[in-house]
Amino acid sequence: MEKLIISNKDVSKFDEVAVLLAVNEGEEFHATTVYESMIELKELVQAAGSETKAELVLNQKIDPDYYVDKENLEYVAKHAQELEIDMIVTIDSLSGNQIKNMEEVTGLKVVDRTILLLDIFSQSSSRREGKLEIEKAQLKYRSTRIEGFQGKYKYGSGIGVFSPSKKRLLTDLNEINERIDSIKTDLSVIVKNRFVQRSRKTDVKAPLVAFAGYTNCGKSTIMNKLIELGPDHTKESEVIVKDHMLSTLDVSLRKSMLPNGKDFMIVDTIGFVSDLPGIIREAFRSTFEEVSYADLILVVYDASRDDLEAQKSIMDFTFEKIGVSNKRKIEVYNKADKLDPIPESSDNKIYVSAKSGYNLDKLIEAIQFNLFEDNQDASLLIPYSRFDIFNEIKKNRVIEMDDFKHTDFGIELNIVLSKDEFEKYKLFIK
Ligand SMILES: Nc1nc2c(ncn2[C@@H]2O[C@H](COP(=O)(O)OP(=O)(O)OP(=O)(O)O)[C@@H](O)[C@H]2O)c(=O)[nH]1
Numbered sequence: 001m002e003k004l005i006i007s008n009k010d011v012s013k014f015d016e017v018a019v020l021l022a023v024n025e026g027e028e029f030h031a032t033t034v035y036e037s038m039i040e041l042k043e044l045v046q047a048a049g050s051e052t053k054a055e056l057v058l059n060q061k062i063d064p065d066y067y068v069d070k071e072n073l074e075y076v077a078k079h080a081q082e083l084e085i086d087m088i089v090t091i092d093s094l095s096g097n098q099i100k101n102m103e104e105v106t107g108l109k110v111v112d113r114t115i116l117l118l119d120i121f122s123q124s125s126s127r128r129e130g131k132l133e134i135e136k137a138q139l140k141y142r143s144t145r146i147e148g149f150q151g152k153y154k155y156g157s158g159i160g161v162f163s164p165s166k167k168r169l170l171t172d173l174n175e176i177n178e179r180i181d182s183i184k185t186d187l188s189v190i191v192k193n194r195f196v197q198r199s200r201k202t203d204v205k206a207p208l209v210a211f212a213g214y215t216n217c218g219k220s221t222i223m224n225k226l227i228e229l230g231p232d233h234t235k236e237s238e239v240i241v242k243d244h245m246l247s248t249l250d251v252s253l254r255k256s257m258l259p260n261g262k263d264f265m266i267v268d269t270i271g272f273v274s275d276l277p278g279i280i281r282e283a284f285r286s287t288f289e290e291v292s293y294a295d296l297i298l299v300v301y302d303a304s305r306d307d308l309e310a311q312k313s314i315m316d317f318t319f320e321k322i323g324v325s326n327k328r329k330i331e332v333y334n335k336a337d338k339l340d341p342i343p344e345s346s347d348n349k350i351y352v353s354a355k356s357g358y359n360l361d362k363l364i365e366a367i368q369f370n371l372f373e374d375n376q377d378a379s380l381l382i383p384y385s386r387f388d389i390f391n392e393i394k395k396n397r398v399i400e401m402d403d404f405k406h407t408d409f410g411i412e413l414n415i416v417l418s419k420d421e422f423e424k425y426k427l428f429i430k
């Protein structure tokens, strides 16, 4: 029998206390290892307002009915009482059947990582669109595992029970589907308005900078520093900063100005975590769309954490998923005020502190260089046999219909390239 790892934390003041459960199937298709994901899962449980008392990683295959073998479930249940544990949190998504069966065997509430993430988001949304998107995602997730929500979720309290509007989430399939339809109608009106606002804002054709980074690394704090550069800056235009995971949920688009007097747009994004489930990526589609429109991505890391490598693999993994791997990026290592000594910065890898202001001038210089100075007009002729090159370029930027035309010899493309790209596509320059 495998052994529970028990923490000596005092959990008496928490309404819900968790035992984390993971299956290590030994396959590497996640951004991080199961052990790195367990550390993150503990932080997520805290962000949801609960605490972890014990954890168990089992080297076995996922059981289709019980997630882990029944013997280990009974073992967890046996220790739960003495440890004041009332909930199992699993690292993988569960089916409705698994939730129901695990609850029956253990008598504990069963929460999977997706339910947990959705719950954290449901607490942080401030705008109506974000609230509705999260409630829709919660309901959709429920609707495909309805039998799992007839016990503790229907009658209990805590994680996963309430919607962002603090109403108890529905557990009847017909009611869920009706509510999803009504949310969709409300959202379609909001989204239509947002597109009108967006096109008005982008009329100025100012380039767009997007943030991306592991949750709580300081994206919103840096964004506020960049907003301050603009002549129209007010306290009200600043975005929310909190020492809390997943505190940004709404897409915030702001205008600011660089030292050269040129306008640029900045968009804040939600924090990345390892393996953002599909249903959450879908809920934040509009945020990720903004990232894919961006001319430049600021990839922010929390340099003071000792899991930089894990943060990097999470970023690369997510960039791949949202199709922006080849976009122009600057790596920003934030919270340098906590480092001693602070490592050297280079042009595209800059140590900053949004808190003390360290190297923010260097970051602003780098943004200006990438948006306005490192650009040269080029006219390319790409033979049809090298359509892959056209696709590669298309992936990195928005190409309008009148930027290219088909000729007998290939595609003629008029485009702005950086120095590196100029070098890379030299062969195709007319
Ligand atoms: N020491 C230090 N703390 C910082 C720095 N920048 C941000 N913080 C703190 O880090 C915490 C998270 O900052 P946010 O800007 O909300 O981080 P975020 O990346 O937007 O977080 P999410 O939106 O939740 O993903 C806050 O408590 C900030 O005050 C910094 O340079 N140094």
Ligand SMILES: [Mg+2]
Pocket: 219, 220, 221, 240, 241, 247, 248, 268, 269, 271
């Ligand atoms: Mg934020």
